Amino acid sequence: MAIRRGITIHDVARRAGVSTTTVSHALNEKGTISERTRERVKSVAADLGYQADALARGLRSSRMGVIGLVLRPLDALGSYAPSGVDYFLRFAGAAAGRALDLGLGLMQVGDLTKRPITPLAFSLDGYIVMDPMDDDPVIGLLQKYEMPFVTLGRDVRRPEANNWVASDDRRSVRTSLSHLHERGARSIAFVAGVDGNSWNRDGEEVYLGWCAEHGVAPRLLHIPESDGEAGGRRAARQLLEEGLPDGVHCMTGRHAAGLQAELREHGVTTPEHLLLVAGSDAEPSRAGTPPITGFDLNPERLAQATVNLLDATIRGEAPPARTLLGSRFIVRASTGGERGA
Amino acid sequence: MAIRRGITIHDVARRAGVSTTTVSHALNEKGTISERTRERVKSVAADLGYQADALARGLRSSRMGVIGLVLRPLDALGSYAPSGVDYFLRFAGAAAGRALDLGLGLMQVGDLTKRPITPLAFSLDGYIVMDPMDDDPVIGLLQKYEMPFVTLGRDVRRPEANNWVASDDRRSVRTSLSHLHERGARSIAFVAGVDGNSWNRDGEEVYLGWCAEHGVAPRLLHIPESDGEAGGRRAARQLLEEGLPDGVHCMTGRHAAGLQAELREHGVTTPEHLLLVAGSDAEPSRAGTPPITGFDLNPERLAQATVNLLDATIRGEAPPARTLLGSRFIVRASTGGERGA
């Protein structure tokens, strides 16, 4: 790949009349060399537009200036650019932006436990793992190689971990259930995904608790995230068969959109016959008929916090932390809209 | 960084009882070695979980498996994670996803002509440059180093270039102006940004042409992209002072949102007193009072096409191409909504 950037440390050394060792030391503020020489070397280096080759430097194991991002739910999904799911894209984009502001590159990589892996994968400075699954092998790998990492969403199997940032999903689900109840729903069904991460686990747990508390029988459905709208439709048919609730909370926006569409085709409309909330806002749920009430998880804010935490961890200044950030509840027509039922 | 991945090519060589050369050849399908040895080496390598170190390999100048993404408008903006602009985030996220599907990593990097640069910057396999500016130094740099690249948006100074993908902005602006005209606007102002890219240039050109064609005096305002909503408000005050038009097209969503808010505070509402269109849909414009008509540039689709083109270019299979993709026009309340004026 004819990259031929030319100028190496040798060129600088020759031009400055010193050894390469001296150049390296001068530029990295190491070793013992006179101030005069150091300055001279620096100016020569600047003149020549010298910049150390990252690969060669990395070979001697220093910092690479790049962090990795693994989006576990997308690994499970099979496609890294799913349509109708903007949460991950926004998170990834925002994380890259924040990283850049900190002088770091960010690289999105696939499942580290499956070949082929991006070759650079194990040379990165640290990792963000989004929504790790139950006993996630990727986490195991990172621990084995002693690589710094941070998760977005709690790792359900490591309750003692304190290197995570998460949206306050328990609170969101409570908010949703209260909202549904307040607007008249008495029998509320809950559609969760199947990935074993805290997002699903916490949601279910809060739902079951809420049902117990209110003395109602829970109706908990599990639909694979990867089934998208089709999965939502399946859930709808199941509900139609077994008897309709008057409120539904779907953890994912695509399930919600599919469910709404299927019900509608059977003459069941929202919010008239049934109130509907999506746990995560997405294009298909916003564009539903009518638009579906949901939570904006604010991926930009989450990304910022996550990258900051990883950066601190890498430089060893890690005040390890567990950060919970609230989501924004957006009431739309599927639960009666802004004001009143 | 205690990465200590352990297993090197030497381990494999020792275990297989051959030289490192043989291992390298066996795994890379080079050299002349017997099928038997090749298989044995491969199986040993697999047993040991050997994976070649990307840095060491890159040092010998082969392919890195990573492409770079430069978002020029964000360089100009100063922040890589601006609030209220989701176009870039969505593009970046989707591009990373597509790259991953092709087995490539994607790294977002900052302005290549300004220090400090991510160290890896010049070792990447190729680049996507988004919305290059007029005589963009980043393009110059990439050309100088003979690095493969592709732009999103035409490079206005290189009309002969055929390595780009772009949204059909000329058509979008024409659509917008026709729409405004059709719904009754007779004096239409145009608010563009100041970045010297095809996005702004083409928009202005079409606007001026349209005015000439319809025999109306153009009113062209320039507001820095980085001023965001505040810039839109400034434009609004200028219009109030100099006399209100009955239609406005703002190239950016944030300008549109600011303009709308400011006008509203002066008793001028959309769509009653003035019809408003945003050239690029964004959170602030969608959330306007009322929601603002605009174009979804479909960054996901653009990203897909751009990454595909770069990938082909890198592997030399480049059927160099100029790809124009249409945007989706979304009519909202700021121009009277879905049906009729």
Next chain:
DNA sequence: CGCCGCACATAAAACGTTTTACCTCTGTAG
């Protein structure tokens, strides 16, 4: 004078690959 320590600088090893040039067989043609 002899030795130590200090300030400054450098040679050479190391990092883990790929690649180039060379070696040693074995069989075959002359």
Next chain:
DNA sequence: CTACAGAGGTAAAACGTTTTATGTGCGGCG
């Protein structure tokens, strides 16, 4: 019997750094 051509393999150089170990020369102290 010699020469030559593969086939199969290896030693060593190269990539561009950083780091470790090793010199120098000089001033000061005993």
